Each structure stands twice: as structure tokens, then as C-alpha cells.
Amino acid sequence: MNFGLSEEQQMLSDSVDRMMAGHAQAAAADPISHWQDYCDLGLPALSLPEAHGGYGGAEEVMIAFTAYGRYLAEAPLLQPLLSGRVLSEAGGERAHDLLARIISGQDRVALCLWEPNSGWHWDAPQTKADPMAQGWRLRGQKTAVLDADASVWLLCPARMADGIGLFLVPPHSDGVKIKTMRTPDGRRVANFAFDGAYLPADAAIGDPTKNGALLARAIDEGIAAVCAEMVGAMDRLLEITVEYMETRKQFGVSIGSFQALQHRAADMLIEIEQAKSMTFHAVAAQRKDAANRSCNVAAAKALVNRAARFVGQQAIQLHGGMGMTEEYPAGRYFQRLTVLEMMFGNTDHHLSQVEKAGGVTG
Amino acid sequence: MDLGFSPEEEEFRAEVRSYLQQNIRACIREAVLEEQPLPREWNVEAQQILNRAGYAVPHWPVEWGGRDWSAVKRAILTEEIDSMGVPRPLPFNVALIGPVIAAFGSEEQKRRFLPAIANLDMWFCQGFSEPDAGSDLASLKTSAVREGDGYRVNGQKTWTTYAQHADWIFCLVRTSREERKQQGISMMVMPMNSPGITVRPIRSIDGIHHINEVFLDDVHVPAEHLIGEEGRGWDYAKYLLGQERTSMGNVGFSRRRLARIRARASQTQSRGCRIDEPAFRRRLTWAEIELQALSITQMRVIDEGSAGDTGSAGPDPKTSILKMKGAEMLQRASELLLDTMGPEAMCNGASLEGGDPLTEEGSERSAIVSAYFGSRKYSIFGGSNEIQRNILAKAVLGLGKRT
Numbered sequence: 001m002n003f004g005l006s007e008e009q010q011m012l013s014d015s016v017d018r019m020m021a022g023h024a025q026a027a028a029a030d031p032i033s034h035w036q037d038y039c040d041l042g043l044p045a046l047s048l049p050e051a052h053g054g055y056g057g058a059e060e061v062m063i064a065f066t067a068y069g070r071y072l073a074e075a076p077l078l079q080p081l082l083s084g085r086v087l088s089e090a091g092g093e094r095a096h097d098l099l100a101r102i103i104s105g106q107d108r109v110a111l112c113l114w115e116p117n118s119g120w121h122w123d124a125p126q127t128k129a130d131p132m133a134q135g136w137r138l139r140g141q142k143t144a145v146l147d148a149d150a151s152v153w154l155l156c157p158a159r160m161a162d163g164i165g166l167f168l169v170p171p172h173s174d175g176v177k178i179k180t181m182r183t184p185d186g187r188r189v190a191n192f193a194f195d196g197a198y199l200p201a202d203a204a205i206g207d208p209t210k211n212g213a214l215l216a217r218a219i220d221e222g223i224a225a226v227c228a229e230m231v232g233a234m235d236r237l238l239e240i241t242v243e244y245m246e247t248r249k250q251f252g253v254s255i256g257s258f259q260a261l262q263h264r265a266a267d268m269l270i271e272i273e274q275a276k277s278m279t280f281h282a283v284a285a286q287r288k289d290a291a292n293r294s295c296n297v298a299a300a301k302a303l304v305n306r307a308a309r310f311v312g313q314q315a316i317q318l319h320g321g322m323g324m325t326e327e328y329p330a331g332r333y334f335q336r337l338t339v340l341e342m343m344f345g346n347t348d349h350h351l352s353q354v355e356k357a358g359g360v361t362g
Numbered sequence: 363m364d365l366g367f368s369p370e371e372e373e374f375r376a377e378v379r380s381y382l383q384q385n386i387r388a389c390i391r392e393a394v395l396e397e398q399p400l401p402r403e404w405n406v407e408a409q410q411i412l413n414r415a416g417y418a419v420p421h422w423p424v425e426w427g428g429r430d431w432s433a434v435k436r437a438i439l440t441e442e443i444d445s446m447g448v449p450r451p452l453p454f455n456v457a458l459i460g461p462v463i464a465a466f467g468s469e470e471q472k473r474r475f476l477p478a479i480a481n482l483d484m485w486f487c488q489g490f491s492e493p494d495a496g497s498d499l500a501s502l503k504t505s506a507v508r509e510g511d512g513y514r515v516n517g518q519k520t521w522t523t524y525a526q527h528a529d530w531i532f533c534l535v536r537t538s539r540e541e542r543k544q545q546g547i548s549m550m551v552m553p554m555n556s557p558g559i560t561v562r563p564i565r566s567i568d569g570i571h572h573i574n575e576v577f578l579d580d581v582h583v584p585a586e587h588l589i590g591e592e593g594r595g596w597d598y599a600k601y602l603l604g605q606e607r608t609s610m611g612n613v614g615f616s617r618r619r620l621a622r623i624r625a626r627a628s629q630t631q632s633r634g635c636r637i638d639e640p641a642f643r644r645r646l647t648w649a650e651i652e653l654q655a656l657s658i659t660q661m662r663v664i665d666e667g668s669a670g671d672t673g674s675a676g677p678d679p680k681t682s683i684l685k686m687k688g689a690e691m692l693q694r695a696s697e698l699l700l701d702t703m704g705p706e707a708m709c710n711g712a713s714l715e716g717g718d719p720l721t722e723e724g725s726e727r728s729a730i731v732s733a734y735f736g737s738r739k740y741s742i743f744g745g746s747n748e749i750q751r752n753i754l755a756k757a758v759l760g761l762g763k764r765t
Contacts, residue, residue, distance in 0.1 A: 351647055
């Protein structure tokens with residue numbers, strides 16, 4: 001057992017860090033304009049098999065997403081990770097070709113997991129695809145799809161007699177209503193209504209009897225990645241908070257000299273270290289069988305979520321009024337952490353998942 | 363990065379487990395698992411069996427019985443010892459005074475003490491805290507005045523665990539008054555049967571006698587019982603506190619408690635909180651998740667430590683996280699365990715009429731109640747949680763540099 005980076009991992013970490021730090025400096029650019037840089041580093045293929053141009057695994061994904069969180073990066077990295085995994089294992093020529101276009105940066109695909117009445121339970125979609133002579137008609141709604149408007153394709157799960165169908169849908173087409181909004185941390189998210197949208201026969205990907213397991217795997221990878229992103233953001237947020245505590249003076253001394261505040265910061269540190277540990281745990285769990293993997297990943301997300309809420313709220317508190325202003329960075333980290341807390345499920349949701357599995361399994 | 367245990371590490375775990383199973387008597391392991399107080403002889407017996415296999419002092423220098431194992435392997439060993447219900451090697455011996463003598467003692471002291479310490483032929487207790495020197499240890503007052511070929515020691519030590527069992531005590535004493543209170547402190551050892559040493563028991567709120575006051579009245583300590591150099595006691599104390607971090611989080615111990623809680627709460631005839639009660643189940647689930655995190659945090663601290671060995675630099679400040687979280691887990695587990703008892707948590711001790719208490723086994727019940735009260739000590743001794751937060755804020759986060 002060892003937690004250090006290998007030489008290759010260190011190189012990846014350095015180059016991702018350099019790139020994202022650079023993007024963070026170039027403020028106000030459209031995040032999509034950074035995407036090609038991500039592709040040049042091979043980030044969309046990071047965890048895929050070598051045959052697809054991948055060169056790593058969950059550890060490398062963790063490295064990339066930790067930096068992503070630290071610099072509050074905004075280029076659409078999560079969706080390619082999710083859809084890349086699904087497409088790489090769904091089989092078929094269409095999936096294969098599309099994956100190649102994702103990896104090269106030509107296309108982007110957004111996975112649509114949640115529906116207005118689903119909560120975070122993605123595994124029983126109400127969206128339906130009715131077969132017709134030469135294709136399908138899609139009816140239903142999807143909600144909170146991250147980076148959907150920047151995508152060439154939506155990947156939509158739909159209810160089928162024999163499982164979950166997966167359909168490629170162009171987001172701007174007849175029978176598709178899109179409502180784009182901002183996330184609280186300033187990224188883009190969309191809701192969709194499909195009102196009998198026509199899909200050609202080759203829009204269906206994978207095998208409905210196996211797609212559920214495929215989605216579960218992609219989501220668990222996504223959760224581990226998001227945990228890493230939260231850890232990266234929390235690490236930086238604590239640094240910012242400590243810097244502030246050392247410079248802000250009240251009653252003639254820096255507020256960092258007050259023991260009550262020092263102890264709060266120490267508690268934030270402990271939460272972050274525990275969250276890091278659980279992120280490693282989520283990464284290691286990717287190699288376990290499906291039931292073990294999901295239970296342990298859920299345990300990780302529950303703990304990282306709780307840490308994020310605590311660290312985010314306390315960072316604002318320790319900044320005082322300054323923490324409430326939008327121009328100060330602490331608030332942006334808090335906003336990002338809150339969005340990620342809600343991504344794939346909040347704390348209670350994941351605790352329930354762990355409980356259903358009969359508790360934490362080793 | 364390798365986030366799992368290697369095949370060699372897993373093999374080692376299996377080897378340890380089977381040795382412990384075969385060699386440590388079941389009655390000892392059962393008593394430990396039920397957290398009953400152990401007779402002195404059982405501690406000695408268990409440690410000698412561990413020592414025979416090289417499991418008592420693997421972190422010591424090789425020439426004194428150490429094993430040159432990786433910190434990860436040592437952590438696996440401790441986890442197995444804890445989860446199998448084997449009493450740990452006496453920490454005062456193997457984790458505290460032993461390493462200090464190995465590092466700073468004279469050759470004569472090493473030969474005389476180290477084998478006996480490892481084998482628990484000599485039982486050591488620790489004389490650090492005093493009535494007016496708790497968290498502020500450096501303000502200790504016990505004095506050692508040079509006299510002929512030795513010292514005359516006067517003062518009082520307190521919270522001395524197992525002084526009633528001990529053959530020897532290692533003490534911090536003041537050998538001179540200096541500008542800083544950390545200076546002028548020395549470390550020395552003395553036999554507990556020295557004239558002038560009196561032990562007075564203190565019963566703690568768990569109803570058990572573990573701790574004592576130790577009075578030192580004109581105790582004569584020969585010069586050869588001074589450890590290392592006069593005046594460097596504070597450095598040695600810091601060195602000692604930085605030793606053997608692999609067990610700081612008490613992960614195996616807490617894991618054992620949580621497994622026991624789940625088992626008790628899952629019995630159909632469970633008397634108290636049950637696993638099908640959502641509020642209780644959620645508290646247990648949280649504890650299990652946090653313990654999982656702690657077990658990895660512990661491995662990470664160990665891994666960082668072995669990358670750049672700390673030597674005599676004192677404890678890695680991040681061990682404060684292990685200390686605090688480890689204490690919290692022990693305390694939360696003891697609460698949950700108490701909650702599994704239901705109304706019988708109010709029935710403590712043996713029946714006054716003697717004989718069968720009519721319900722659950724009396725000794726098991728009393729041990730659970732006792733463990734709850736006893737567990738409050740974990741956030742107090744060895745640097746209270748508040749002291750640990752000070753360390754984290756100052757040494758890790760760098761707060762309070764500018765006032």
C-alpha cells in the first residue's frame with residue numbers, strides 16, 4: 001500500500017495543474033474554448049482501456065479532478081468521463097465512432113440521468129421510447145443535465161420492457177424542448193422535455209438488459225471523480241481561509257490568533273483529511289464487484305458531502321461579511337461545493353444506499 | 363500509488379492471524395473482546411507469546427528485537443492484535459520507555475532493560491503528569507537533587523496507569539531551574555519498591571482501578587538510572603511521543619466494537635436499540651463510514667512518515683488527527699454499545715444477593731457500562747483534543763504566527 005504518485009502520475013498532475021492554473025488566470029473566457037487543451041492532454045480518455053487511447057485508471061481521474069476542483073475549472077470534463085465509459089462498453093459501431101469523436105474533442109455527449117420525479121434514483125426512468133417503423137419516438141423529461149447545451153448529443157436512458165434503453169438525441173431538434181440555466185456556481189445546466197421526438201433506428205446504444213449495470217459503473221466512476229473535485233476545492237478553500245485569518249485584524253490582532261477560530265480551522269482540516277481518505281477509498285473501490293463498489297462509493301460520497309458542507313459553511317463564517325460577497329473567492333468555492341454535494345446524490349441519499357447494502361463492507 | 367494491500371502484506375496478515383489464534387488462549391481473547399479487566403498474568407502471558415514471534419517490538423532497532431518491517435506491516439500487525447482480541451503489548455514498555463532507552467540509553471542500560479521490557483519481565487509505568495502539570499506538562503515540579511552518587515527525588519505523580527502492577531516507573535523530574543520551563547528536566551527510571559515510593563489507588567468513573575497517584579518522598583535514585591543526559595528530558599519526552607504512530611487511531615479496536623454493536627443490534631431478542639430503528643442504524647452507519655475513513659487516514663500518515671523518516675524530530679503533527687478521530691470513534695462506539703442494552707444499562711455490577719442476575723450475563727453488561735464511562739478518557743489523556751487542535755492549527759495550518 002502506498003499513496004505517493006508514480007513518476008507518470010506526477011507528470012500528469014503537473015501538466016493538468018499548469019493547464020488549469022493558466023485557464024483560471026485567463027478570466028471570463030468561454031470554458032468551452034479550453035476544451036481542446038483538455039483533449040490534447042488526453043483527459044477525456046483518461047480511465048478508458050488503452051485500445052481507446054486511455055492511459056490510466058481511477059487514480060489518474062482522481063488526479064485530474066482534484067486539480068479541476070482546486071482551480072474551479074469549468075470546461076465540461078465530467079460528462080465525457082460518464083459518456084465515455086458507457087460508449088466504450090456499450091458495443092456497436094455507432095458507439096465506437098462516437099467515442100473516438102469524444103476523445104479527439106470533435107463531439108461532446110451529455111448523459112441525462114435524472115427526471116423531475118426521480119430524485120437521485122436514475123435506475124427507473126419514466127422516459128419512454130416507443131418503437132415505430134424506422135426508429136423511435138421519445139417521450140418524457142430529463143432534468144439538471146450538466147453542460148447539456150455544450151453537447152452535440154444527449155445520451156438518454158429510457159424505460160424498455162427488458163431494461164433501460166440508451167438513446168442518442170441531438171439536443172436542438174424537433175420535439176425536444178431545452179431550458180438552459182446556470183448552476184449556483186455559474187456553470188450551465190439544462191432541463192429537457194421530449195414530446196415524441198423522432199430518433200432513427202441507430203440512435204439506440206447498447207443492450208437494455210445490460211445498460212443498467214453499465215450506467216451504474218459509469219456513475220460510480222463519476223462519484224469518485226466528484227469526490228476528488230470536492231477535495232481539491234476544499235483544500236484550496238481552507239488555504240484561502242487560513243490566509244484570510246492571518247491578514248484580517250480585529251481588536252488589534254490577526255483573527256488567526258484566536259483559539260476559538262483556530263480550533264474551527266483544525267476541525268475543517270480533519271474533515272478534509274477524512275474526505276481525502278474516503279476519496280482514495282472510492283477510487284480503490286472501482287476494482288471491486290458491482291455491489292461492493294457501489295456501497296463503498298456511496299459511503300465515500302456521504303462523508304465527502306458532509307465534509308464539504310461543513311468546510312464550505314465554516315469558511316464563509318470565518319471570513320465574516322467578506323465571505324458573503326460575490327467578488328471574494330471563498331463564496332465561489334462554497335457554491336461549487338454545494339453543487340457537487342447535490343451531484344449524484346446528497347448525504348442522506350448515499351447513507352440510505354449504504355444502509356440498503358447492509359452497512360459498510362470491507 | 364497502490365491503494366490496496368500487496369499479496370505479501372495480505373499473506374503477512376494471515377500469518378499473524380493464525381499465530382494469534384493458535385497461541386493466545388481463548389479465555390484471554392474472550393475477556394479482551396468483552397472488554398473485561400484483565401489479570402496481570404494474562405497481560406504478561408500474551409506479551410511473551412507475541413514477543414516470541416517478534417510481534418511485541420517490531421518497531422525497535424533490529425539488534426534489540428526489532429524486525430525492520432515496513433510501517434504498513436506493523437499497522438497490519440496492530441490491527442490483527444486488536445481485532446483478534448489479543449491484549450496489546452504494554453504501551454508504556456514497548457512504545458514509550460523502550461524506544462527512548464534504545465535511542466538514548468547507555469549500553470549497560472540497553473542490555474539490562476530492553477530484553478526485559480520487550481518480554482514484560484519488567485512492567486513499567488509512566489510518571490509524567492502531576493497534580494499541577496497536565497496539558498501543561500512542562501510545569502512539572504517533582505525535583506531530583508544531586509546527592510553523592512545519585513539523586514534525591516521528591517514530588518507527586520498522578521494518573522499513573524497500572525502503577526499497582528508495575529515493577530518500575532519512568533519519570534520526568536526537574537534537575538535544575540532554567541529560564542524556560544522545558545529546560546532542566548531529566549528522565550530517570552526507578553524500581554517501584556524503592557523506599558519512599560507510595561502508591562494510592564484512584565477509582566475512575568468506570569468503577570475500575572486502573573490509575574493511581576504515586577508519591578515520591580526522598581527516593582534515592584542512583585546515577586545509572588538517569589536516562590541519557592541530564593537536562594534533556596523534555597527532548598526525550600517529545601521523542602517518545604513521536605514513537606509508533608501506527609496504532610494511534612485504534613482502528614482495529616473500534617472496528618471490533620462496531621462489529622459487536624451490529625451483531626447485538628441485529629439479534630431478534632435485542633434488548634435495546636435495534637438495527638431496524640432508522641435513527642440508531644444511521645448513527646451506526648456513520649460510525650462505520652468514519653472508521654473506514656480513519657483506517658485510510660492512518661495508513662496515509664504512516665505512509666507519509668515512512669517516506670521521510672522523522673527520526674527524533676518529534677511527532678508528525680498530523681498524528682493529532684489520528685489521536686482525535688481515534689478517540690472520537692472509541693467514544694461513539696461505546697455510546698452505541700450502551701444504547702444496545704436498553705433499560706438494562708441502568709443495572710450495573712453484580713447482583714447484591716449473589717448468583718445469577720436473571721438477565722443478560724452480569725459481567726458482559728457491566729463491562730459495556732464501564733466501557734462507556736471509561737471511554738471519556740480517550741479525549742483527555744496523551745494530549746487532550748483541545749491540545750491536538752492547537753497543534754493542528756499551529757503546526758499544520760500555520761495559524762497564529764502574526765498576532
